[in-house]
Amino acid sequence: MFREFRAEVEAALADALAARGLPTDDLGIEEPPEDVPATLASSVAFRLAGEVGAPPPEIAAEVAEAVDPEGYEYLARVDSQGPYVNFHAGEAYLADTLVAAQDGEYGRLPDRDTSVVVEHTSANPTGPVHVGRARNPILGDAIARVLDFAGYGVERHYYVNDAGRQVAVFTWAYETFDESDLPKPERDRADYDLVRYYRKGNQFLEDADPEEVEAAEAEIESIMRGLEAGDDETYERVERVVDRVLSGMRDSLERLPAEFDAFVKETEFIRDGSADDVVDRLKDTEYAVYEEDAWQLDLSAFGIEKMLVFLRSDGTTLYTTRDLAHHEWKFANYDAAVTVLGEDHKLQADQLKAALEILGNDTDQLSHAIYSYVNLPDGKMSTRRGTGVDLDDLLDEAIVRAREEVEKRLDSRIRDDELDEEDVERIARQVGIGAVRYDIVSKQPTKAITFEWERALDFEAQSAPYVQYVHARCCGILEEAESRGIDVGAIEFGGGEAAADLDPSVLDAPEERDLLRTIARFPAVIEEAAEDLEPHVVATYTREFAETFNAFYRECPVLAAEDERRRDARLALVNASRATVANALSVLGVEAPTSM
Structure with a gap:
């Protein structure tokens, strides 16, 4: 409304x-x-x-x-x-809001008939997802969810770097070293298993005798050339490693959750000839120069001083060259493209956009969501011999810490057998992972943040648990109404004759009207977040919503209302609140627990 x-x-x-x-x-x-x-x-x-x-x-x-x-x-x-x-x-505004928000899909905007591809994460497939990049899948998945809820046709893509030196080193190391040469894997999963080969290979290249290193480098160069030439055998060798690592990385990302519709491989644009086509077209432009044994683009006319290398002297392409072909493929298949990148990639993003313009593309189709990095908390997470903190470590600790908080709050219900071990584990997971995700996505992307456990898991402050508790409270009220024989479904607007008699005008308390006005804003919040690619706008709204709902809860008894008309109207308002906060949390990728 x-x-x-x-x-x-x-x-x-x-x-x-x-x-x-x-x-x-x-x-x-x-x-x-x-x-x-x-x-x-x-x-x-x-x-x-x-x-x-x-x-x-x-x-x-x-x-x-x-x-x-x-x-x-x-x-x-x-x-x-x-x-x-x-x-x-006027009154019609509040009444129609109450009607509209009975719909479980409340806030979803009409279909725009516009397709958008959102590319995010795209971490190199060389081992487990590192927590230092956790903001990318969290922000990227939230952007995709916001766009989807705003009526766009969204596909989520992971662009796989399977043609660079790192992957060639990985493939060589996997084929060279024996299991007995490696330490025990840190987790029973493919990415943790195979990363041992990658680390061993890099250590070898740093420490081995020059002659051994020279032989290894020759094999690594051979793999890179085989990929560039589109050699099927080389491609299969690399794919054997990359696909297994990706399977493990996907398991980790799905915990956030961050899921993908497609894993688009860099080598696709080598093998289909489109990267070579980009090279030929760039060479024919006035911006192309051959300097320092490489073909480069002079982008000074675009306000970019750093030259962009697009072809080495040996005739091999670079990551950016393939990415140009990748983006032209996006433009041919989607109405718009969004790429989520860390602040250290801003120059490359600007260079890419300029090069795409030189190639004759309409770069209005392309948007970049740039984010600053997250400083990690102190805590019990192991750095495991200096290899860094993995995303799995962060999520594991989040669940452990959340469980401690949940058990303190649910102690009496656990002792009375109202909740079993499975219930506690579910709530701990929903709260813990929700806390990590919400704390990161709730900040403006361009601002650097420091993650703090105490703030993220504070049930009383403006955090995920604070908002999640509103949903659980709504569910509890509606469940209690049902247990008393009140047919909540029947009092929903459009639910039958009883619904037709429901009178929204009895919701005349300031707290009731404030809550209705806040509910009415939700679709506009979705629209704003989608237009600006800023899901933190939705997070800000959820905090305001939680405060407004809690004021209503304190001042306006629902099941103990003065009469049935007011009780039923307040139950409808609670149901509208439940749908609104559930959808807002879903857009942020945070689960809405039914009990806490």
Whole structure:
């Protein structure tokens, strides 16, 4: 309803300004300040002050007087307070919100008939996912979820670097060293098993005699050349290692969860000739120069001083060359492309975009979501002989810590056998992994953050458990109603004759109306997050929602309401709240527990 109300406000304000010959290009419509009691406000008076030659409060009063709310479904009245023009929604707005939010899919926007490919994570397939890159799959998966909920047709892709030197070293090492030369794997999974070969190979190249290293380098170079030439046998040798490592990495990522529709391999664009086609076309452009034994692009006309190498002197392509072919494939198959990258890849992203323009592509199709890295917490996570902290370590510790918090809060229910071991484990997993994911996705991507266990798992603060508890509380209220013989399904709007008698106007307490207004905003929050590729906007909304719901819960008894009409209306409001917070958490990739 909020989106419809905003459209009415825009139309009414634009008409009032146009009737007085005033510009309508910037209406200044925004959420009102806390001390302004309105559904929406406009700061247009600030902009018009210089043009009209009057103070903003005077202009705001005149504009409010000029706006005619007649004929609009939701716009009830307009007034001013100080420099703001205030727009107030009527009863129909709140009633329709309550109706709409009974739908389990509440907040999902209509189909836009627009396809988007979201590429994220894409860590090199050389071993387990390192926690230092955890923000990429968390942010990338959340962006994909937001776009999907906003009506886009979304595919999630992992771009596999299976043609670089690291993979060649890995393949050589796997074929060279014996199991007996390696330490015991840290976990019983393919990526942990095979990474031992990669580490052994790199150690050998650093420490072995020069003659042995020279022989090894020759074999590594042979693998790289075989890939570049599209040699089937070489491809199969590399694939044998890469695919097994990826299977383990997927297990780790699915715990977040972060799932993918396709794993697109770099070698595909070598083998189908598209990388060579990119090279030929780039050579023919005015930006191509041959310097320092390599073909490069001079991108200074695009404000980029660093040259972009796209072909080595030996005729082999580079990662960026293949990625250019990859992106042209994206443009041919999707309406838009989003790539999630760490801040250390910003230069490469700018170079890629410039090169794509040189190749004649419409780069308006491409968006980059750039993020800063997460500083890790102190804790019990093992660095395992200096190899770093894996994502699995972080998630394991999150579950352990969450279980400690859950057991403290559920002690009496565990002792009374209301919850068994499986229940406790489920809640600990939902809360623990949800806490990690929520804490990371809730921050603006470009801001560096330090992950802190105490904050992430604080049930009383603005954290995942704080929001998850709202969903569990809603479920508990609805379950209790059912146990008392109240058919909650029957009081949902559209659920039958009983539903037709439900009167939303009895929800007249300030806390009830605040909650309805907050629920009404949810679809607009989804729209904003999708347009800006910023899922943290949804996380901010969930915290505000939780605070508003908790105020309602404290002040407005549901099952102990004064009469049945008010009880049923509040149950409908609780059901609307449950759907809203469940969908908001789902968009963030955080589970919504039914009990906590």
